[in-house]
Amino acid sequence: MSSFYIRSTVTDLSIKRSVVDLSLSSNVIDKSLVAEFSAGFFLIIKDFANSAVVTESLSLSIGKPLANSFVVLDVQFLGIGKVLSDGFSAGESNLLAFEKVLNNSASVTEEEELSFAKSISNAGAVSELYASSLGKVFLNSSALSDEPSLGYAKAFVNSSALTDSLSFPFGKVSSDSAVFSDSEVLGVGLFLDDTLYVTDDADGVAGDDSSYTFVKVVSNFSILTDNDTIAFAGIKSEALGLADSGSGRSQGYCAFDYFAEDYVGSSWTF
């Protein structure tokens, strides 16, 4: 048995292709929150704040009886201390100084110390006012000191004005009284004089001479009045002015225009 071997060479000339996928691909990563829920009792919640408050209130209740007692004592001391000089502050400061000086009552103690320690400092402020009135008499407080000094220094000046006014009422009493006395004299003297002249003019024939009497009364009035006035003030000058107009004539025989001259009676000038 023979064997044959056929050896041949085959060349594959076909075109091969290789497909490459160039499309876009995406890979989305979800990073969102994932929650797992469960119910239960996970935490024990204690309220420590409330207990703290209770403890504080207890401590306060213990600490305050002392403070309250101080207040009561202060009131008592006030009642006694004020008898002499309103020693209310002194009594309080004493009690507080012993009890509360080192404790909570510092604020109260300060008030007490103020009553004592600051009495000087506070008084210093007040004393400055006094000092200004005394030490600053010539300086800043000149304004204040001037007022008191004016009260004294000007007392003489002002008093002089007052003294003058006082002296006037005394000094013028005589002069004023002279004026009053003049008027009084005139009032009295004129009435008497008028009455006398009327009576004189009557002379038994009062009816005819009545007009003449009245004329002279007027002139006499002026004379008498002037005389009275002159006696104190303008004696001669005023009296002369009034005396120039005086003239008179008297006759009971006939009318004045019957004769050319005055042959009977009497006439005069003054």
Next chain:
Amino acid sequence: MTTLFLVQGDTGPQVQVNLTRADTGAVVDCSNSTCTLAVRSRGSETTLFTVTATNVGTNLADGKLIFSLGNNLTSINAGAYEGEVNVVFSSGIIETVYEVVDFVVRDDFS
């Protein structure tokens, strides 16, 4: 979706939420963040109450948020509710859990 069953009037129930990342499963460090749980009736758009996580500060580093419902169960009626967890990180970033937690509250006997 998780459903929690509660009884009306209880003041002790607490809700614990474990936050992890969806991609890595790692816990979410919520240190110094503000974590809230808002609850509303199912089907309603009105928030009935919002509670803040009881644990705060670095206690939130493990991503476990614990919400104490407190007296809120005494003021709601029996029914179905749903809650939303919101985290405001210290950096200001805000993240909200997409999944809501369902509550079913029943009346108590008394």
